Amino acid sequence: MFYGESAELTLLRDSVASVAGEFGPEYFLSAARTGRKTDELWSALAKPGFLGVSIPEEYGGGGGGITELTAVVEETAAAGCPLVLLMVSPAICGTVLARYGSPAQRETWLPGIADGTVKMAFAITEPDAGSNSHAISTTATRGSDGWTLRGTKYYISGVDEAAAILVVAATKDESGQPLGTSLFVVPVDAPGLQRSMITMEIVAPEKQFTLHFDDVLLPAEAVVGKVGGGFRSVFEGLNPERITGAAIETGIGRYALRQAVRYGLERSVWGAPIGTHQGLSHPLASAKIELELARLMMWKAAGQHDAGTDASEASNMAKYSAAEAALRCVDQAIQMHGGNGLASEYALAPYWGLARLMRIAPVSREMVLNHVAQHSLGLPRSYGGARS
Known part of the structure; x- marks a missing residue:
């Protein structure tokens, strides 16, 4: 038990440690070195509801917060199985969609994130912007039927495991006037989206990718939250x-x-x-x-x-x-x-x-x-x- 934590959080921590401990470093490193994914561990964590602890209950989650998800992430890593996608799919994507997603977006994505059947990636980093997120050059231009996405993102984790990507882009209207930065849900199989893996020396099951958006057409409802509120x-x-x-x-x-x-x-x-x-x-x-x-x-x-x-x-x-x-x-x-x-x-x-x-x-x-x-x-x- 960590100082001041509730009995419920201690039980969650112990339960996660027990599940992750059945896998351990041998499983994790073997998967990472041979190019396999840690699907068995992901499913084992999903079955008792650990992946969805921070997702609202109405979408199949546990209704907890980041505190509960932090316990899941830490105990999994402490068992020798640090999973980067836990930091991305439920933590970033789940949090953003639960707060800003439309009813349809929540219904589409949150239940799968909660039960582990859906993973999402997050794309903000660009080759020329670095840490300056205000200098992103990926653009989404509004048209009569939606948006056209163009640009490049890199060092994007786990795209090969994801069903969709939350993409940060600078938005423009039909005349090219800026509308601010917006956030979009982009399916990984969207026409015009190409990916290439970045060779890394890191031993991890999650791979890093460069993404190219070549006139990717998105419907108007792909925007998460308000246009310009990205x-x-x-x-x-x-x-x-x-x-x-x-x-x-x-x-x-x-x-x-x-x-x-x-x-x-x-x-x-x-x-x-x-x-x-x-x-x-x-x-x-x-x-x-x-x-x-x-x-x-x-x-x-x-x-x-x-x-x-x-x-x-x-x-x-x-x-x-x-x-x-x-x-x-x-x-x-x-x-x-x-x-x-x-x-x-x-x-x-x-x-x-x-x-x-x-x-x-x-x-x-x-x-x-x-x-x-x-x-x-x-x-x-x-x-x-x-x-x-």
């Missing part, structure tokens, strides 16, 4: 993305520490378990402290989001601290193992790559620091064109 609806999903991203990291950190402690007790050198040596135990203890502090911020952020208060500061801080702590935990676990830390048998090195990735995505540590400097400390904006 950033408002997108930002509704970004805090859950950061919070569940932190949960992936804290789960990885917990997994790494568990492996390190086990090895520290079993491995004996100079007549004593290596865990008795302060040169190894103290750095591991320090990593544990950093991890638990990150978890406190993560739960604070989840609580604020579910309470309807502004969770942007806590969400960014949680994502930042969890990424730093997880990387420290994995690194120290590898150090505890010595050369064995890089051996496939001990299932540690692949998690270093995943932990390192989360320092960059879904938001880089530098952009988090920019946010804290500007919005938490009140310092002048330090990036972009006009500074305020």
